[in-house]
Amino acid sequence: MREFLVEITTTVPEGTPQDEVDARRAAEAVRAKELAATGHLARLWRPVGELRSVGVWRADDEAELHEKVLGTLPLRPWMTLTVTPLVSHPNDPGRADTTR
Numbered sequence: 001m002r003e004f005l006v007e008i009t010t011t012v013p014e015g016t017p018q019d020e021v022d023a024r025r026a027a028e029a030v031r032a033k034e035l036a037a038t039g040h041l042a043r044l045w046r047p048v049g050e051l052r053s054v055g056v057w058r059a060d061d062e063a064e065l066h067e068k069v070l071g072t073l074p075l076r077p078w079m080t081l082t083v084t085p086l087v088s089h090p091n092d093p094g095r096a097d098t099t100r
Contacts (some may be wrong), residue, residue, distance in 0.1 A: 001039065001058040004065055007082040009052040010075050027074040040069045056086070 035041040044055035059065035
C-alpha cells in the first residue's frame with residue numbers, strides 16, 4: 001500500500017441539528033477504528049489550537065484512498081481534504097536498512 005499525508009478540515013453546515021453532529025462524530029470514531037484495523041489509517045494528529053486533522057493514510061492508489069477509504073467516513077460530506085502522496089526518503093530513520 002502507498003502512504004498519503006491527508007489534511008482534513010471539517011466544517012459542520014450551519015443549522016445542522018446537534019444530534020446529527022453527535023451521531024456522525026460517534027460513527028466517525030467507529031469507522032476510524034475499523035480503518036486503522038485494516039491498515040488504511042496509520043496515524044492521526046490534531047495540530048495544537050486548530051480544528052483540523054493531519055494523518056498518514058494508506059491505500060493501493062489515490063483513487064482507492066478517495067473512494068473506498070476517505071469516502072466511507074461519516075463526516076466526509078463536511079470535509080475539505082488536501083492529499084499528498086508520499087514516498088520514503090533516503091534519510092528516514094524509520095526506513096528499513098536494505099544494505100544488510
